[in-house]
Amino acid sequence: MKKLLTILTLTFLFISCDEGKKENDYILPTASGNTNEILVVMKTLQWEGKPGDEIRTVFGEHQVGLPQPETLLSVTQIDPSGYKNFMRNLKAILIVTTGEKEEISVTRNKYAEPQIIVTATAKDEDGLINLIKNRGKEIIKLFKDEDIAFIQQIFKREALDESSLKTLKNLGISLTIPKRFNVVDDKGDFLWLRQHLKSGIARGDGTNNILVYSVPLEDESTVEDNITAIRDTIGKKHIPGSKEGMYMITEAAYTPFTYPTEIDGKKAYETRGKWEVKNDFMAGPFINYTVIDKANNRLIVVEGFTYAPSVNKRDFIFELEAIGKSLKIK
Structure with missing residues (x-):
């Protein structure tokens, strides 16, 4: 009888803890990737076309003050079909997609931590080109600021x-x-x-x-x-x-x-x-x-x-x- 009561008590506690647990209490994996590097998720046909050219132009701008030419950010691309599993755990991701509303949205720590996912949405290809051209520096700043905060947190632990x-x-x-x-x-x-x-x-x-x-x-x-x-x-x-x-x-x-x-x-x-x-x-x-x-x-x-x-x-x-x-x- 004592064993049964113990089992029932433990079961109740387990269920109570499980019910009280929020969805965002799930322990996320540690994000991978280096600072100043981003993954661009967009259709390969777009990447090889004018939208990709605009991204390479804006994100490939050289950092001023350096003796040798170095870009503001290092960029790699993957087709949405390959955006799964460990690829989603990268630290900095830009998703370029089409939709009814032209906008930029930010999601943090969705698949890993620390992580920032910036989604750039426009109605068509021309809209995507204009969005990157007009708001590209804003997107870069989002990634840079996140990296600065990340580095500062590391430095605080070893200050x-x-x-x-x-x-x-x-x-x-x-x-x-x-x-x-x-x-x-x-x-x-x-x-x-x-x-x-x-x-x-x-x-x-x-x-x-x-x-x-x-x-x-x-x-x-x-x-x-x-x-x-x-x-x-x-x-x-x-x-x-x-x-x-x-x-x-x-x-x-x-x-x-x-x-x-x-x-x-x-x-x-x-x-x-x-x-x-x-x-x-x-x-x-x-x-x-x-x-x-x-x-x-x-x-x-x-x-x-x-x-x-x-x-x-x-x-x-x-x-x-x-x-x-x-x-x-x-």
Whole structure:
């Protein structure tokens, strides 16, 4: 009798738990795929035609500020008939389809986690072409923002102890920086961190670098125009080359691209360009975030730069972008 009561009790508990379980409580598999890569699900005939040409044109735009041509996103295509099983578990998917309403919709974590599925719908082929042409940058931003959040979550799990960094403490700011970065210089008003790259041709010599510093805010209307001059002053003072008279500067032959943006709810500028060492042959790409901190009458600058000869650098810069965008002013 006791055994029967035990069995009935366990059965009741199992049924109760099962009935209380929601559909979205199902544990999703971990999404596969790399950052800056998307799968396009569309009919092969469309992919080989004008709609596919438009996708390749918009998504194949080169990322500015890199020494070698690299696209904003790496794109692969599959016909809807093959979109099943493990293919549905990819991290970033664009579904191109026809329907009555022209729209873009977003679904997250449908088949795996973390996952974003963007569906682009139009009435016919011409509508699809126009949709990609007119809203392609919006679609790219959706994928990029998702990747930034993904990278930042990884970095949070392996973050440096900020309390050990004098400059961050003195400036009253925080950054999510992974432990693989080591301190090169931490003066209290200037921070330089470096990660030695461990893969590819860049292994050994290759590095990813982070700079953090502050300068006074004098005239907000001139901030954008002075970004290059400020970074060159910092480079001369803090980033020496291998010999006397050598130091990091903005590459003179390449004009940086600057865009307005927002960091930690504050007006800021994102600048992408190339750096070089004066009187030397070292060079590479950089990404600079200059944030206007009106409350403290200053500019907070977080910059990342990469030295990785003979290899693609898009994904290295992308990690530095994720770090820069994690800035919080306390």
